[in-house]
Amino acid sequence: MSNGVSNSxxxxxxxxxxxxxxxxxxxxxxxxxxxxxxxxxxxEMRCPTHICIGQEGAPTGVSAHLKRDDAVFSAHRSHxxxxxxxxxxxxxxxxxxxxxxxxxxxxxxxxxxxxxxxxFMGSAPILASTISVGVxxxxxxxxxxxxxxxxxxxxxxxxxxxxxxxxxxxxxxFKLPVLFVCENNLYSVHSKMDIRQPExxxxxxxxxxxxxxxxIGDGNNIDTVWEMAGKAIAEIRAGGGPQILEFMTxxxxxxxxxxxxxxxxxxxxxxxxxxVEKDPVAVYEECLRAEGVLSDEALTTYRTEIADEVSxxxxxxxNSPFPPTDQLFDFVYPAxxxxxx
Amino acid sequence: MSDRIITFMExxxxxxxxxxxxxxxxxxxxxGVPGPTGIFGTTKGLVDEFGDERVRDMPSSEGGMTxxxxxxxxxxxxxxxxxxxxxxxxxxMETIVNQAAKWHYMYGGKMTAPMAFRMIIGRxxxxxxxxxxxxxxxxxxxxxxxxxxxxxxxxxxxMLIAAIEDDAPVVVxxxxxxxxxxxxxxxxxxxxxxxxxxxxxxxxxxTLAGLSYMTLECLRAAExxxxxxxxxxxxxxxxxxxxxxxxxxxxxxxxxxxxxxxTANSTFGxxxxxxxxxxxxxxxxxxxxxxxxxxxxxxxxxxxxxxxKFYPRAIDIAREAARMLGGDVDRLEDTPMVTPWxxxxxPTYTGPY
Ligand SMILES: Cc1ncc(C[n+]2csc(CCOP(=O)(O)OP(=O)(O)O)c2C)c(N)n1
Ligand SMILES: [Mg+2]
Numbered sequence: 001m002s003n004g005v006s007n008s009x010x011x012x013x014x015x016x017x018x019x020x021x022x023x024x025x026x027x028x029x030x031x032x033x034x035x036x037x038x039x040x041x042x043x044e045m046r047c048p049t050h051i052c053i054g055q056e057g058a059p060t061g062v063s064a065h066l067k068r069d070d071a072v073f074s075a076h077r078s079h080x081x082x083x084x085x086x087x088x089x090x091x092x093x094x095x096x097x098x099x100x101x102x103x104x105x106x107x108x109x110x111x112x113x114x115x116x117x118x119x120f121m122g123s124a125p126i127l128a129s130t131i132s133v134g135v136x137x138x139x140x141x142x143x144x145x146x147x148x149x150x151x152x153x154x155x156x157x158x159x160x161x162x163x164x165x166x167x168x169x170x171x172x173x174f175k176l177p178v179l180f181v182c183e184n185n186l187y188s189v190h191s192k193m194d195i196r197q198p199e200x201x202x203x204x205x206x207x208x209x210x211x212x213x214x215x216i217g218d219g220n221n222i223d224t225v226w227e228m229a230g231k232a233i234a235e236i237r238a239g240g241g242p243q244i245l246e247f248m249t250x251x252x253x254x255x256x257x258x259x260x261x262x263x264x265x266x267x268x269x270x271x272x273x274x275x276v277e278k279d280p281v282a283v284y285e286e287c288l289r290a291e292g293v294l295s296d297e298a299l300t301t302y303r304t305e306i307a308d309e310v311s312x313x314x315x316x317x318x319n320s321p322f323p324p325t326d327q328l329f330d331f332v333y334p335a336x337x338x339x340x341x
Numbered sequence: 342m343s344d345r346i347i348t349f350m351e352x353x354x355x356x357x358x359x360x361x362x363x364x365x366x367x368x369x370x371x372x373g374v375p376g377p378t379g380i381f382g383t384t385k386g387l388v389d390e391f392g393d394e395r396v397r398d399m400p401s402s403e404g405g406m407t408x409x410x411x412x413x414x415x416x417x418x419x420x421x422x423x424x425x426x427x428x429x430x431x432x433x434m435e436t437i438v439n440q441a442a443k444w445h446y447m448y449g450g451k452m453t454a455p456m457a458f459r460m461i462i463g464r465x466x467x468x469x470x471x472x473x474x475x476x477x478x479x480x481x482x483x484x485x486x487x488x489x490x491x492x493x494x495x496x497x498x499x500m501l502i503a504a505i506e507d508d509a510p511v512v513v514x515x516x517x518x519x520x521x522x523x524x525x526x527x528x529x530x531x532x533x534x535x536x537x538x539x540x541x542x543x544x545x546x547x548t549l550a551g552l553s554y555m556t557l558e559c560l561r562a563a564e565x566x567x568x569x570x571x572x573x574x575x576x577x578x579x580x581x582x583x584x585x586x587x588x589x590x591x592x593x594x595x596x597x598x599x600x601x602x603x604t605a606n607s608t609f610g611x612x613x614x615x616x617x618x619x620x621x622x623x624x625x626x627x628x629x630x631x632x633x634x635x636x637x638x639x640x641x642x643x644x645x646x647x648x649x650k651f652y653p654r655a656i657d658i659a660r661e662a663a664r665m666l667g668g669d670v671d672r673l674e675d676t677p678m679v680t681p682w683x684x685x686x687x688p689t690y691t692g693p694y
Contacts, residue, residue, distance in 0.1 A: 046682065047468075104643075106643060106647060107640075127401050160400035161402055162402065162405060191398050328651060
């Protein structure tokens with residue numbers, strides 16, 4: 001295992017309650033994803049599903065600074081972003097099961113999670129598309145005098161789309177309250193960075209040219225993420241304009257679906273093993289235990305509580321009805337104003 | 342006819358390999374094209390034979406990269422751009438529609454843009470609103486673009502080769518549910534016309550015209566109709582530019598009835614165009630108004646319970662035809678369910694066709 005016993009090199013450290021709740025948050029994302037992985041072969045989750053195991057660090061550390069009112073946008077690999085924002089677990093699982101009780105009533109599936117009450121404004125898999133939507137949401141929030149910030153998550157691949165650059169430019173022009181969060185997991189499906197982006201340029205460096213301050217850090221170290229996000233978010237709340245944070249991390253499972261994919265040989269066993277050593281959940285657990293912050297009892301309690309919650313969510317999903325056929329035609333257009341539904 | 346039987350997917354791969362071999366100016370480009378899974382197998386291994394300069398990956402920049410490909414096309418190269426889903430090609434609409442389609446015309450014939458675009462469509466397994474659209478009509482609406490939709494392995498190879506060798510930009514729309522279909526495919530380099538329909542089955546009572554995967558559903562529907570004494574002719578429309586008026590007229594003059602099945606929304610789609618063409622070319626022969634089979638006016642739902650009803654199948658085509666002819670609709674039998682939902686390819690469709 002890692003030697004990261006203490007995070008004493010992180011400049012500012014959260015208080016112990018915050019660190020414990022971040023640990024619990026990361027563990028919960030891991031346990032939910034693992035349950036999806038374990039059950040996917042039952043063939044009841046019949047939609048493309050992108051698993052975020054290995055990438056729990058960024059949403060955990062970022063969300064610790066967010067208020068319920070703050071808005072989050074995401075893309076295809078959205079489960080962690082959704083859960084870290086305290087969006088509804090039952091509705092997420094039901095959505096993946098295609099049930100009427102799902103967060104999008106079965107219309108969207110895993111790639112289209114939403115929970116407006118929790119400030120999770122939507123996720124969509126067309127690369128970079130939600131980046132500009134998030135910027136527009138922030139622009140309106142600013143014009144309407146709303147006291148909130150917007151966090152937009154995306155992968156390294158999405159930063160190659162024009163929409164990313166155009167949206168950052170605009171956010172820079174109007175100093176919008178946006179935190180762009182790039183989870184750089186080194187791959188776009190099976191393609192490495194070297195054929196996609198100029199050598200030596202970091203994603204966060206693109207921000208500067210658009211008036212968007214940027215920095216990069218270890219996305220698998222939850223204390224690091226917490227510190228970087230805390231600083232950026234405080235500055236954004238104070239009216240300092242948009243920022244971009246690039247978090248280095250790694251996807252453990254295949255691009256889409258529950259399986260391992262080392263057999264495809266686009267990444268090496270050594271690379272994979274090195275990142276598994278940096279498991280954001282296990283490393284944080286070890287760190288908090290070594291510092292005496294996380295006790296055995298607390299750990300057992302977290303595990304039992306989460307396991308219960310997860311199994312209830314799956315029961316809820318599996319016992320929920322499928323949307324009846326006539327709902328196919330619901331929501332193509334909003335109901336006419338004044339019409340009874 | 343060739344004795345060799347291969348899949349639609351293998352036929353596509355052969356077409357590309359053959360063009361790469363024949364013409365050094367041809368290259369393939371798209372997200373994951375040289376990757377280990379090779380665009381559902383259709384480009385798998387090509388990088389080993391032809392190298393990564395001719396079998397290229399690219400940044401996820403569909404818009405800009407289409408312009409880059411156009412730039413290479415006007416400078417002596419023949420790009421084949423591959424989009425794993427047509428929904429991603431939407432990001433390149435500007436360059437395809439405003440630029441590539443028009444460079445030959447708007448410069449008075451001084452420039453050509455020989456480009457082929459492989460765009461994959463599909464259905465099933467909860468692909469949902471943004472991963473399962475059938476946008477062929479968008480492209481077919483643009484003068485200067487050619488749009489084809491092969492439905493047999495032989496056409497898959499021959500039409501893709503023709504598309505790559507054509508001097509105009511050609512959009513080849515491939516249905517993923519066809520990839521496993523087997524059929525006779527010649528080993529040599531050959532091309533099939535980018536125009537014209539093909540009679541897949543002779544019949545005298547009703548013309549069932551299909552596009553892409555729906556041609557197979559039409560063939561299945563014809564078998565169902567046979568059980569209630571209706572003799573259906575099946576036409577594979579193959580190309581949208583243009584929809585084959587003479588071919589449709591020839592068939593409708595015989596049958597007097599026209600049902601057309603598209604993979605897309607019926608509204609403003611290829612099925613609407615085909616119906617209009619049937620009326621224009623064969624008005625006097627039609628005994629009933631043409632019927633369109635296509636997707637209902639909704640985005641694709643993800644839940645299998647909704648998608649199940651969203652996608653028309655053979656039985657829907659057969660019922661429509663039976664109603665049109667006053668046949669015994671109730672006696673038509675649907676294919677037995679082999680999976681809990683109709684969201685995987687019908688396993689009876691293994692060809693050969
Ligand atoms: C416009 C567009 N092109 C291609 C795709 C197919 N696609 C889905 S996810 C993905 C990889 C994206 O990589 P990245 O943004 O780094 O996210 P990651 O999957 O690594 O989390 C691609 C190419 C898409 N969804 N949208
Ligand atoms: Mg990535």
